[in-house]
């Protein structure tokens with residue numbers, strides 16, 4: 001018996017099989033969930049190929065979280081696959097974008113507003129957009145989980161994505177406040193550095209990886225998305241019925257060390 005038996009889960013933000021979202025979709029299926037995945041634009045073709053590598057091929061929905069039409073049409077897309085009385089027990093937000101040329105890798109003092117606005121919209125505001133788009137399908141016991149990189153401190157190279165993540169972390173707490181009365185939980189998993197497409201685009205990402213190698217008391221494998229995926233699935237499950245507005249660290253213990 002799996003911890004997600006009989007549950008329906010949407011994982012938004014799967015491009016390659018290195019995506020954290022892919023590992024979440026895989027573990028969720030292994031735990032008994034029916035999973036839908038989404039991506040947008042040209043990478044959609046890649047996602048459709050990658051979906052076949054899951055234990056059970058998952059339907060791929062088209063969702064650009066900045067496109068109001070995609071957001072408005074999301075419940076209909078879900079119903080196409082899960083039927084007219086479809087519900088979502090879980091929604092995973094595994095989405096971020098910040099222009100690596102202008103916002104990351106030591107460009108903090110020069111980051112232009114248009115690019116910052118895009119990063120905040122895609123990486124923070126979209127937790128609200130995605131959750132509200134799914135709201136007609138959510139109900140008592142549903143769980144929303146997003147991914148952050150600890151935004152309580154400033155990091156080398158992370159720059160404006162750190163600011164966007166701070167927005168995401170705050171956004172999840174306000175969503176938890178406003179959706180708690182409907183029985184909907186909203187939590188984040190704060191992962192250590194993992195070698196995904198998004199991470200490799202960050203100039204100087206190796207600096208973060210080196211820090212984790214020397215400081216995480218449990219050690220840290222930057223090519224293993226599964227510990228993060230397991231934590232996301234635990235938060236999606238009924239194992240955390242009274243937890244919301246929380247940030248769960250999956251970082252080998254790095255966040256708890258002073259040096």
Ligand code: NAP
Nearest residue numbers: 013014015019020043064065095096147148193194196198
């Ligand atoms: P990833 O595989 O590149 O996943 C990011 C996803 O966001 C991609 O599928 C990307 O699609 C999608 N996306 C970007 N803009 C979008 C938009 N407008 N609408 C819908 N989807 C959009 O990288 P990842 O590392 O797994 O990232 C997943 C989440 O984990 C992100 O929130 C990231 O910040 C977070 N996280 C990552 C790490 C790490 O070290 N990797 C650590 C902590 C937290 P395209 O590929 O088509 O652009």
